[in-house]
Amino acid sequence: MTWTIKFIPKIKKELRRLDKKDAKALLDYLEFEILPLKDPRTIAVPLKKNLKEFWKFTIGQFRIIADIQDEELIILVLRVGTRENLYKKFKKPKKISKIISFSELKK
Numbered sequence: 001m002t003w004t005i006k007f008i009p010k011i012k013k014e015l016r017r018l019d020k021k022d023a024k025a026l027l028d029y030l031e032f033e034i035l036p037l038k039d040p041r042t043i044a045v046p047l048k049k050n051l052k053e054f055w056k057f058t059i060g061q062f063r064i065i066a067d068i069q070d071e072e073l074i075i076l077v078l079r080v081g082t083r084e085n086l087y088k089k090f091k092k093p094k095k096i097s098k099i100i101s102f103s104e105l106k107k
Contacts, residue, residue: 007100
């Protein structure tokens with residue numbers, strides 16, 4: 001069982017806003033800590049209320065909000081950022097028309 005990490009296009013912009021060191025740390029965490037797991041939920045925390053279908057990963061002051069899709073073995077990253085501003089602006093995506101792969105994001 002091998003998971004794949006995918007991103008919505010907005011993540012590229014969010015990572016560019018961060019310090020390069022922090023952006024690299026987040027991507028490394030996804031690639032080396034989450035990706036090898038049999039079940040990413042072992043280190044994730046479920047969100048609550050109207051976001052209960054999503055999960056968060058915590059890396060220091062940063063959070064990653066993701067949709068863990070068991071059928072396709074995909075971890076779809078929906079938001080990255082600091083706790084202070086991440087949840088205020090996050091809304092459940094209505095329709096995701098494009099998904100970016102890990103290799104595309106690193107370009």
